Amino acid sequence: MKNPNALLSSLLAVALLTISCSNDDNNCTEDLTGALSDKETSFAHKWVLSAIVSEKEIDLTDDNEDNPSTNIFDQYSDCEKDAFYDFKNDRSYQFSQGLNASNCNNKQTSSGTWKLTENSLALVSFCNLRIINIEFNTDTTSFSVDDNFIFTDVNDNRINSKTKITYTKVAI
Structure with missing residues (x-):
């Protein structure tokens, strides 16, 4: 893959949805409680990353074949696929990337607090509140987030495409 961390960085931005600020900032959003x-x-x-589907076909793999696909997830390495949320009963959450797959160089974690309403998920992390519109499947075993991403394909072309990112609930 030519630029393996481009979308993963974007995914992390969607996942973390944070911009750091100091604790002295009077505009710091309070943690969610209750x-x-x-x-x-x-x-x-725990909800694991299980699918990334683009509306446009994109070739991210540097495999000497012209094989664009809308299935971005299948084009990712094990380290890039290794991402999950862990939402706790005390309203805390952690987002992790690259912790379980072998030999990952881009290990990251972030934590904060969360609140779920009918069709949105509020996350507070690093003083910032972000509300994400989510869609559950019929049996609420997965949720998806739709957003636009700019991908850089194997030929260094920048492609803007609507993308659906899906997380699946891990059975206990």
Whole structure:
């Protein structure tokens, strides 16, 4: 893959949705608190990255073949696919990347607090609040986020495409 961390950095930005600030900043968003609703209690689990699908076909693999695909996830290395959220019952969460796959150089973690409403997920991390519109599948075992990303393909072409990122709930 020519630029393996381009989308992963974007995914991390979506996942973390944070910009750091100092603790002395008066504009710092307070952590989310309070008892979990029934829906939030059901949501409090580990969710692993399971799919990345682009509307446009893109070739990210440097394999000497012209084989563009809308399935971005399949073009990723094990380290790039190794990303998950862990939403806890105390309203804390952690996002991790590259911790479980072997020989990953880009290991990252971030933490904060969370709150789930009907179709949105609020995350507070590093003093910032970000609200993400999410869509659950029918049995609420996965959720997806739609966003636009700029990919750099194997030929260094920049391609803007609407992309669906899906996380699947890990069974206990």
